[in-house]
Every structure is written in structure tokens, then in C-alpha cells.
Amino acid sequence: MEIFSNNKTYDFMGKRIPFLGLSAILFIASIILLTTKGLNFGIDFAGGTIVQVKYEQKAPIDKIREVLANTEYKGSTITEFGSPEEVVIRVTGSSSALANDIGDEMHKLLDSTGNFNVRRVDMVGPKVGGELREKGLMALGLSLIVILVYVSFRFEWRFAIASILALAHDITIALGAISLFNVEVNLDILAAILTILGYSLNDTIIVFDRVREGIQTSKESILSKITNESVSRTLSRTTLTSLTTFFVVATLFAFGGEIIHGFAFTLLVGIVVGTYSSIFVAASFLVQLKFNIENFRAKEAEKVKKQKEKDKLRAMYEQGTV
């Protein structure tokens, strides 16, 4: 079985301007969404308390609202969670008193609303929320730097810039989708974003590896032709891997339960955007950055020469002729 004919070379680079245009539109739309609508930060980053309650029958949401309306929790939001029996109550405040917390209070207040079972109480104080946010941004920033350094070291700086641009593209669009669909941003979403980063990078590096190989082995000296060839050769691998991962994440999304929904959603978007970007965008950036093949080859040749000289010297040394 085959998806793409292996002998055909598609002209991706010739059409790069429309694809870059599409990316630009999505990117700008995401930025606009993020600046105007913003992200819906959950308690991990914003602080606050959530209480997950499961009733024996359908959850009486209106009644819960009524009961809470006369208390200090009147500002809390109540939403169905996964099934009609289950609700999540989100309270903006958090209590630092250990012996009597919001969970206990809720339990007392809701007593009149029916038979229920408090399944989860999560509370994050404002100090912790700030710390988690800081650490999250730190992790994201550091990851980008490490990638930049590693790719520069293994390839060339323009490859690194192109892959970082592609990553920024993927992450921004994924964040745009999170904002658009009002997904609650907690620690798990941060993990998902970082995973997308890893995945998309993976895809991009596989393509770049082919480009590097093409530059070293083929006689072609027009970059866009080599890039077309490389992207086409890796096309079936890129789609296959993305498809299988997509299947796995899609099952997580479908059967993983409400708690893992946001995580799986973010990954789904990320996989689609990441695949698109490593086929249509990352290599285009490389071409756009005017990567110079002749220089690269000269440098590579230099490296090979030096290595050979070293080997020769070593061989001579070992034979005792020096």
C-alpha cells in the first residue's frame, strides 16, 4: 500500500508564496484573537478553586446557582462536566485556611440540592499560580533556545532560524485555536503545547535532514529544486506518522474523558498545524532566507577535508611514520 507515488516530485517551493500567505493570515488572526479575546486561564495559572460534584441524578444546576447566589460564592460559574450528573463549580477565590476550606463550605451549602459526592476539589493560591506561570514561560523560552543551539550545531544557523519560525507559527496558531474554542488553559495545556513543539520540530528536522542530504549528494545547485525533492521524498513519512499520531490522539480525545479533553484537543490542532508547517512552511522559510548552497558545500567539503587530514595524520602516527 502506498499513499504518495514515490517518484513524483511536487513543486512545493513554486507555490510557496500562497502557502506562506495562508500561514500569515492564520498567524495574524491568532495574534488578534490572543490580544483581544485572550486565553481562558484555569486555576493552575490564575489561582482559584474548582469543585467537581457528581449527583446521583441529573445535576440541579439552577438550584445550585440559587443556593450559591446568597453566599460569598455568588460569582462562581457552574458548568456541566462530561455527563449531565456531573458539574464543576469554579470559584475565583481560594482559602488559605487549612482546617476549613472552600470544599468543606461547598459541601455544607449544597447539602439541600440532593444526593451528591464531591469528586474533586482543586485549589491553587495566587502565589502558586504566579510561580507556575513563570516556570511555564521559562520552560518554553529555554526549549526554544536549546533547539536553536542544537539545530545550528547539527545543521546551519539558517536551518535553526527556519525551524524556530515554523515552531512559532505552529504554537501561535495552536494558541489561537485554544482561544477561539475557549479551552481552559491549565498545566496540561502547557504540556500539550510543549509536546507540539517537540513533534513539529521532529517533522521539520526529518525534512531538513533530507534537504541536508540532498545538498551533500545531489548535483543540483538550485535550493528550491533540492527542497522540492526532499519534501516530496519525505511526504509519505510525514503524512503516515502524522496520521498514526492523529489516530492515537483522536482516541484520547474521544474516549479519554473530560479531564483530558483540552489536552487532546490542543494536540489534535497542533498535529494538523505541525504537519502542514513542516511540508509547506518550514522549507519555504529556508528558501526565503536565501540559504547559500555553494557556501554550505564549501564548508562541508572543508570539514571533510580536515577530517581526512586528521585521519591521515592519525594513521601515520599510529604507523609510527611521524
Next chain:
Amino acid sequence: MIIFILSLLFGVIFSVPSFLQTDSGKKISLGLDLQGGLHMLLGVKTNEAVTSKIKSIATSIKYFAEDEDILIDGLSIRGESVIFSVLDKDEIPKVDKMLEQIKGLNVSKDGLALKVELTDDEVLRTKDLAVAQAVETIRNRLDQFGLAEPTVIRQGDTDIVVELPGIKTQADEKAARELISKPANLELMAVDEERADQVYSMSKAQAAQYGDIILEDSRNPEIKYLVKEIPILNGSQVIDAKVAFDQSNQAIINFTLNSSGSRIFGEFTGKNVGKRLAIVLDGRVYSAPNIRERIGGGSGQISGGFTTVEAGNVAIALRSGALPASVELLEKRSVGPSLGADSIQASMVALISGFVIVFIFMIVYYRYAGVIANVALITNIFIIIAVMAMFGATLTLPGMAGIVLTIGMAVDANVIISERIRENIRANMSIPKAIEDGYANAMRAILDANITTLLVAVILYAYGTGPIKGFAVTISIGILASMLTAILGTHGMYEAVLSKIQKDKNTKKWFGI
């Protein structure tokens, strides 16, 4: 190939305890989000420890002066310093010598007036010690409370992580929280009999002028006591506390003091017959009996309308020592056991169906090459579980997601290799060469791709907390395992069946093209 078989064996053997959840052998334990339980991040208010240190220094000065018959005046606490004045100038060297014996003090003098403060180093040390002691105290209390496997660890400068997997109901949870939060600060204080009748008309500031404080009764806050601010004794001198019952069958707590505590207690009661002694727990007066005679032997009791359970908790708290400073709740995550079970079920369904889809897909697409890849994948799963079990890692929900994602990466390595082999076969290479070349070419891409992801995982581990760490650990183990199984494992398998492939020459059957 041999390495691969060994690692498969390793994987299977070490993952058995985790699958069957046997009692013996190293196994993966389930995280709190999967088995239910309570996770809390507590902050220690370390400033309080500094305040109480100051208080204890004031107590020492008082006793020293009494013992040596040095007349001092105006001994009181102002903010974070102790002030007093010595009446006789000639006694100052004696006082100096005594203060020198207490480490970490800054003493400033203005004529006969002295001001004693802690040095900056001492403040830091006191705070640090307070957190260490709070960890110890909380651990002791939870151990005595009888919960299964409580974890209490320090995090950073002032924070403590408490994890209690044994908690099943909200009532249990509340009881545990109450036990932890109880300062259990026992103080024996002298009632200021000279001014006791003015207590209801006095303000706090007025009381402070006499070196007194106003405390409420534990049962009836309307009843107030005027007591000397500097306590006679505190809970650090309690060596045992037990629940007992008085004549009316009320629960009371009998406590025993250590030798220096007994001595101070004996002397104080001897000198103050006829006066009252307030027994103060966490800033409230439980009783204030008249001292009828000198009490030797160093034991006393706290009565105050406790229920038996309350009395039991107070006794535990007194035995395990006072919290040097109160703790506040910074973060709490509690998951009911039923939710945990639901999460396990949901993620298991997702995991298994995800695998099945991938397996079928690989076989349909690559035929025998797909079968080889699947064997590698299964081995990969076993290795991840075995390694996690060896490290005693906990499996959390994000960790499970991590396993799912690693499987995706492992598939990727196999796809890259298979695609390369196919390319070579199309280019009419001989089959052994196609395989060798395929591996050689795929290797570089797989290494670069996996190393970058591994780097990201390491950063996640370093900067992540709790669940994110679990995710990073599974991904890291998974990447290493997948490099092993995909590169070494499948290569070995190809070598083993190479002669068959060569005889057969049916690339459609072997590679799907």
C-alpha cells in the same frame, strides 16, 4: 538482536509486578489523580518562628534574672527585639555573659537599658529550622494518625508538599487537614492576679504596658483572662501526652514534662501558691486552676470539654511537637477514588484502542515490515513500564498521555526506516543492501529528531511541577526505549529473516510494495 531480546525479557519480567499489582517486587504506583487522594502544598509562615524565638529568649532572660537575683525592669517584647533594663549597674557584666551564651544575638546598650535582637544569619537559620521542624512534625502526626503511606517533603525555602493517597472521603480529608494545621502550641502562663479584675475594661495596649496579654476562654470567648505575656513553660518541654477520663467521664489530656520543665514547673508552683495558672493551647485558655501547693513530678492535665476524638488529636499533636509556625494552604488537589477509577478506565480505553488502530494500520500498510515494527512497539511499551517500575515512578494521567505520545514517536522511527528501505528497493538495490542503506540513512534523521525532543523533555522535567514532571519522565524513557527498539531491535529482526526474504523475493509481501 541479542540486546533486543535481552531488553524484551527485561521489559516483560520487570513489568509483571506492575500489571498484576503484586505485593512484592518493584512496581509502578498510581498517581493521586488515578487512585484518589489528597495533594497539598503548604506554606510555613516562618516569620512566626522568629517571633516565638524572640519570646523564648525573653523567657530565658527572665529565669536567668530570677535565678541570679538580678533586678531587671520593663522586660518586654517590641517587634522583633527584647528590651529590658538592669537596675544595678554592677550586674551588667553578668547579664552580658549570660547573653553571650545564647548564640546569634545582637545586643545594644543605652546606659542601663538593653535591646536584644537576632542577627540576620540567626533569623535565616531560625526560618530554615522552622520549615524542617514543621516537616518532621507533620510527618509524625500523619504517621500516628494511621494513614497509609503519607508523603511529606520540603519544597523550596518555605513550602511543604503533603501527599495522602489513603484519603477516601471528604470527612477523612478534613480530619487530616485539621490534624496537620493544629499548631498544638501548649503554654503554661501565670495569671496576673494584681490586675485580674480589670481584664474586661482593659485594652490590648494597656495590657501590654504591664507585660500582659488578654486571652479568651476556649469554651466561652466572653470569659477573658489577663496573663503574663512571657510563658512559664511551653510545649517543647512536653515528653508525653495521653488521653484519660476524669470523674465525670470527660476526656482530658495528661501530659508529662521533661526534667528541666519539671524543675521550672515545681519552682513556679512553689512560689505562687494561691495564684492561678493558665493552661493555654493555641492561644486559648483551657483552664486556669488555683495553685494549691507546689507541684513536683512534672505532670499536668488539660481539661476543657473535649470529645474523645478531639482529645486524641490534641494528644497526638502534643506528642509530635508543636508546629514552630503556622502553616497556610497554598495549593490543594483532592481526587475522590471514584473519579480516579473513571480516569483509569477512560485512559485505558483510549490507550488500547489507539494501539490497536496503529497496529492494524502498520500491518496493512507495510505487511511483514509492519509486523516487525509492531513487535518493536510492544517491546517498547514493556520497557517503558519496566523502567518506570525500576525507578519506582508514579503513573499519572499526563504520564499515560506521555506513553501514548511516545508510541507515536516510536511508530515514527519505524516509518522512517521502512520508507527508506522501500525507496532503496524501488531504486533496484539488492534487498540486503536496501535494508543496510535504509538503516544508515534513517539513523541520522531519527537521532536528530529524538535528541531535540529529549532535550525539550529534560527542560520540562527541570521546570515542571507534579504532573508535568511525570509527563516528561515517561516521554524521556519512551524516547530512549524507542531508539533502542526501533534501531537495534528491528534491525536485528531483519537480519534474522533476511535469508527468507532473499529466497522469497516477494517485496509486496515483505515491504508492502
